Amino acid sequence: MINLPSAIKVSARALSVNKMRSALTMLGIIIGVAAVIAMLSVGAGARRQISEQIAGMGSNLIIVLPGGATSGGARMGAGTLPTLSMSDADAILKEAGAVEEVAPILSGIAQVVWGHRNWSTNVLGTTPGILVVRDWPLESGRPFTDQDVKTSTKVCLVGKTIVDNLFEGADPVGQIIRIKNVPFTIIGTLAPKGQSAIGQDQDDTILVPVTTAQKKLFGTTFPGMVRIIMVKAKSGDDLPAAEKQTNDILRQRHHIGPKQDNDFTVRNLTQMMQTAEQAANVMTLLLGAIASVSLLVGGIGIMNIMLVSVTERTREIGIRMAVGARSWDIRTQFLIEALTLSLIGGILGILIGVGGSTALSAIAGWPTLVSALSLILAFCFSGIVGIFFGFYPAYKASLLDPIDALRYE
């Protein structure tokens, strides 16, 4: 029986005799593997982008908006009625079993001044719950407390963009800034979150206790009114329940009859994003499937060339059999040839695929992500293609009759 190094040497020589043919056969696999890698990386990149946006927004998130006012028959759109209050938020947190945390928000644009610098930013009046609801850790300092909310303390947490623009990156904890001319002590900085799904800078934000915002910054006609209530469900599975409970509690509190419309809107953002993520998954699968077709075609190319090669080398096979090559030896030799073609093609395809997806993200700006798994998968797949499509020609060669093969011209 032939030993493996000899078999590999014999196969390598056979392939090097027809260099052009070997290279063209490999090209089929190269293109197939490169396409699979590039397509998977585009899909994975899209999915990662969506995942990052979901994580940035805070997970398992429900947003409650006030309803629209109707003025002389014209409906004014969501948020024009001051129907949500601090006590609504407290009720949701207390009564809804599927809810982990709530954060009422009263926000507005305000001019912020520190020393001779100033900056216009988004000021959110809220409760400590916001940090939980939005999965927003602190970079430094401490969060404000329920006690701060109760006593309307003039403290604030600032985002990364504020730190950069007012303090040029220096740690601002302990400094006093003026928001709408009201002095606030900075007690902490927020960890950077980057852009939101719609391209908004989420770090361009200052958080203050909601009661302070109501009293000192955005004076409201209705005491305790808030603009938005953010609700975090206990888990992804609890989202629908949390949505329903929030809805029911608010209908009850707002005294809305069975046939009346809500004076608020409940939106499940996470679910929307998850739908987008699923769409990205389907796209990845689809792109991968299309690319696999070219790998399949490459495999058929290998089979075709191996069949030609077996026919051409019938006499050689006969000689090898006459001097004692067994069926196994002949089969191994041709299988190794097919496998060599497909594996070298696979490696080159991986290189080109990785290069191609890097180029795609550099030139076209597409987010791409080459995962180690997709590389290993593509390599193994090209090997499987080689064995699958190489087997029949190798099997055919091994079954040749030595007498006929020796006489073959």
Next chain:
Amino acid sequence: MPLIEIKEVSKVYSLGGAPLNALDKISLEIGRGEFVAIMGPSGSGKSTFMNMLGCLDRPTSGKYILEGVDVSGLDRDELALIRNQKLGFVFQGFNLLSRTSALENVELPLVYSGVPAGQRHERARQSLKTVGLENRLHHHPNQLSGGQQQRVAIARALINDAPIILADEPTGNLDSKTSREIMDLFVRLNTQREITIILVTHESDIAAYSKRVIRFLDGQIVNDGPGGNNA
């Protein structure tokens, strides 16, 4: 015990419909160290006989006992092992691998008996020295003359120290001078190494090198007598 024992061997081909008796109940013995020439017109069954002796083909009925082992019932791979260990082939058309050096052509049987590369080279070198080609180790077949190519083929047949060399018209493609050289080589291997040589030929002057001539006609042995080399 004879080296080769053939008992009532028949080979029947069924081409189209009517069965063709290529070999018809042949029996004979060949002893160790014999030099046998097989003659006969084409279609007489001598090629079928050689293929069977060479374990390239199996008899339809009868027994072929080689060194005391019945090989007529062995399967493909078992026959391949017998060819590898006990038989050396020399063909009319040389049947060397093209684009492959003389050394590597000679090594080929050892490749399939799993001998490591270093040992293969050494034995192939020795074998090529025996046939007088120690200066042509790295030449490819297309760089060698017909006689030299046939010597490479003989070196290949020798490398596994097989007790039998089967030669199918080994001088058919060679001129008369080269033919004589090749036949002298066979005679030397037969007398000095006691290798049993069985060759098929059309030409009586080639058969004259042998010690025994067997004539075939219509699938049967019609004559089995001494050759011209019994002196």
